[in-house]
Amino acid sequence: MAAQGRITAVLGPTNTGKTHYAIERMLGYRTGVIGLPLRLLAREVYDKIVALRGPSVVALVTGEERIVPPRTAYWVCTVEAMPEGMGADFLAIDEIQLCADPERGHVFTDRLLRARGQHETLFLGSDTMRGKIADLVPEATFMRRERMSHLSYAGSKKISRMPPRSAIVGFSVDNVYAMAELIRRQKGGAAVVMGALSPRTRNAQVALYQNGDVDYLVATDAIGMGLNLDINHVAFSALSKFDGRRMRPLAPNELAQIAGRAGRGMADGTFGVTGEAAPLEDEVAEAIMDHRFTPISHLQWRNPRLNFASPEALVASLEEPPGRDGLVRAREADDLSALRTLSGDAEVRARAGTADAVKLLWDVCRIPDFRGISHAEHASLLTQIFAFLHEKGRVPDDWLARQIKRIDRTDGDIDTLSKRLAFIRTWTYVAQRHGWVDDESHWRDETRGVEDRLSDALHERLTQRFVDRRTSVLLRRLKQKEALLAEVSDTGEVTVEGEYVGRLEGFRFRQDAKASGEEARTISRAALQALTPHFHLRADRFYNAPDTEIDFTEQGGLMWGEQAVGKLVAGAEPLKPQVQVFVDDEAGQDVAEKVQRRLQHFIDRKIAALFEPLLNMSRDETLTGLARGFAYRMVEGLGVLPRQQVADEVKQLDQDARGALRKHGVRFGQFTVFMPLLLKPAPTRLRLVLWSLAAGLDEFPEAPPPGLVTVPTDTSAPEGYAAMAGYRTAGERSIRIDMLERLADMLRAEDSRGGFEAKADMLSITGMTLDQFADLMQGLGYKADRGEREKVRPQAVATTPDGQQATATGETPHKEGAASAEPPVAPEHAPEEAAPDDDTAISATPAEPAVEGVSVDGAPEKLESEETTAGLSSEEVIAQVTPDAGPETGETPETPTPDAGAELRPAEETAPEMEHYYTFTWGGGRSKRPGEQHGKGRGRREDGGGKPQGKKGGGKPRGKGKPRREDGPKSFQSGPKRKEKAIDPDNPFAAALKGLKTD
DSSP, X not given: OOOOSEEXXXXXXXXXXXXXXXXXXXXXXXXXXXXXXXHHHHHHXXXXXXXXXXXXXXXXXXXXXXXXXXXXXXXXXXXXXXXXXXXXXXXXXXXXXXXXXXXXXXXXXXXXXXXXXSSEEEEEEOGGGHHHHHHHXXXXXXXXXXXXXXXXXXXXXXXXXXXXXEEEEXXXXXXXXXXXXXXXXXXXXXXXXXXXXXXXXXXXXXXXXXXXXXXXXXXXXXXXXXXXXXXXXXXXXXXXEEOSSSEEEOOHHHHHHHHTTBSOTTOOXXXXXXXXXXXXXXHHHHHHXXXXXXXXXOEEEOOSSOOOSSHHHHHHHHTOOOSSTXXXXXXXXXXXXXXXXXXXXXXXXXXXXXXXXXXXXXXXXXXXXXXOOOHHHXXXXXXXXXXXXXXXXSOOHHHHHHHHHHHOOOOSOHHHHHHHHHHHHHHHHHHHSTXXXXXXXXXXHHHHHHHHHHHHHHHHHHHHHHBOHHHHHHHHHHHTXXXXXXXXXXXXXXXXXXXXXXXXXXXXXXXXXXXXXXHHHHHHHXXXXXXXXXXXXXXXXXXXXXXXXXXXXXXXXXXXXXXXXXXXXXXXXXXXXXXXXXXXXXXXXXXXXHHHHHHHHHHHHHHHHHTHHHHHHHHOTTOOHHHHHHHHHHHHTTTEEEGXXXXXXXXXXXXXXXXXXXXXXXXXXXXXXXXXXXXXXXXXXXXXXXXXXXXXXXXXXXXXXXXXXXXXXXXXXXXXXXHHTTEEEETTEEEXXXXXXXXXXHHHTSOTTTOBOOOHHHHHHHTOXXXXXXXXXXXXXXXXXXXXXXXXXXXXXXXXTTSOEEOTTSSOOXXXXXXXXXXXXXXXXXXXXXXXXXXXXXXXXXXXXXXXXXXXXXXXXXXXXXXXXXXXXXXXXXXXXXXXXXXXXXXXXXXXXXXXXXEEEOXXXXXXXXXXXXXXXXXXXXXXXXXXXXXXXXXXXXXXXXXXXXXXXXXXXXXXXXXXXXXXXXXXXXSOOOOOOOOOTTOTTHHHHHHHHHO
């Protein structure tokens, strides 16, 4: 063993500044070498020295990286890559306690025994090495360094309660990834540090943590080897690890090496456990806190004096046992295992015939198995490399290029990129070896470029999977207590500091649904803080917005464009609803009040515009007495009142009161008292909302589609819905109350006792088929008898000389059929005293329906005066005007033979064709509905009074004992008798036609 210069063992726990002390000592000499346990730590120390001395005098040498400037004075290396025989002034070995490591210990032991500096040598490590260093290097002196901060045990903590600036330690890749994923969901993200990462990826991940982008670090025991991070708490997620051969529990000194990363400088730190790790025993925890551990008794050793005479001799020298106490032969390492495998190959044995060839074989066998694949495949690769080096002296450029090209891809997930990084490390190692490739500089740059690209891609994938960049940015800005910059797009998307955080819907912030846990709370806090000025600006814009930008929904919601800003709630009166706004509390009271005022103004103006006739009537001071009371009832009913609910009030109204109400548009119908202008779609839609609010419904029924005369009856709708929608239920369909009046006009002209068929106009105004119309009539109280008959064929037609057509009866046929007969039209200016009890229907075409107010319960004659029929139910009114007898019938005359001069066209010869029809007769009542009562027989009113008396149109009650109007004979007709068309005397067929008619 060489003994050159002063040898000092600087021992102590973590966070004592040992590595920093060694760097200072080395820079005090002209040249120096420092060996470190990890290439990650080597890169960190290299960067520090470069910052102090510049890159031109500092070299970095690891298994996969080699930076050696021409004027190198200071060498920063991994322990395995330390150059030998340089004679540097200073030499230091960090983490010297790794002499006891089963895998790498023999390398550290070799440096302890043989590596020396010309003027000073430092061994840095744990105090557990004091005894063995004293035995093996008796000339060494010892320096004890105390920890600069206090380390304490914090027990077990859940991930959700893990304090910020914590490091969670796992001992497998799967465990590290699982913990990182859990922390991302609960805490917003974590950086990942593992020894298998490239320096570039590791540095990028550490930067996330050190910069405050994330508050949590998930790592393997790689952080225990001198990595200096701002960690306040270290938590172990497991207490055992796989050492390459078996799972074994971690020793207290190994736990202390990792736990000691907590606390930096003068800052105290804590350690504990988390996840499935059991709490530490009290003795172990106290030993870690007091830095008291069992001294190391044996060091791993392997013979450094190798025999290259043959492969067998080399294997024998590597297996030679140590010659002194305290040293134990190291277990078979990967390089020795590879040597055994290659030595068994006949071709390799033939090539390894000289000492130089054996030495080359040993150098090839020392290529680490970075890929971690099978031993046989790794041996196959080494065999091929050895063959190239032995035959050609170089690894062929084209072969090496193909190997690198297969790896140079940045697609794939984390595992795929990690494998590619492991593969490229093999070729990086080959390129670093002196003399193995033609252009060392080129291949070093090539492999380094591929590694950098893969490292960047891996860092990106790790960040995407385990770090929410949005949350990290917001956390950092919140910690800095700076004003956050928020932007709201036209579509409502909210970005804070350029990161999407959610949407602004009206005056409520809806954060990104993907966020959860701590991430969601961070986003909400940051977004609401940044959105405060936007709430005020938006409130000002909303307050000045026109009413055309605001609307209400059929469920009572209030919308600003497509954004919900409030809802209607019931007020003291149906026409005075109140507003409840949707505004976040963080927006402030001023914003909420401004939005509330604007919405209240909107709904008040909307009601005033759509219900103007109703409101004008309620404010009319000329209405007095019963008329004023009835006006209030109309307001309560929102302009629509079922007749049976106000039968008594209607009966008590005199002609003057009714006239005053009619001036405001009130129409007194047999089924409904309503205001026609309020049956339009817009007032109907709002009326249903106001009615639903007043009724306290949980779900508001929707208005029927506008323009439909009939709609399917909604049996699930609440009671009173049909009237509020402007319809009356009649069987499976409901008919609009204004069109019901037009239908009533037609039905008055029909014989409801003898029976009648539906006319074309009846089907036209209802827009129904015959079967649908029959169901409607039954819903109105009629009986519908279905029958079948042969379809009437066209009659023979004679053409007269003047071009007119005549039937066999000699009459010119009328163009309209029986189904299209029109009912008599009421006189335009009927005297007030002769006005019917219900408003006279206004004639209108189906294309332009007029709002009507007459019942449809089946009276074939015109209604009597209001005094005569006031307060009657629809059934009673129909019953009192029903005729006693049906229409007259006559015999069908024989068909005469026309004169010879007449040109006759026979009817088409077709097969008999059947058609079905319905005969409608008054049924004496209608289907009972919930909440309604049937009349007590024909002629009885629903309010209990008798049938109206007095002669038709007289307006006065008949006297006592006078005969009832239906006692005398009566005749009815559906319309005025048509005037017969005079026969043209010049018509040559006149005589024949006249004779046919006479017969």
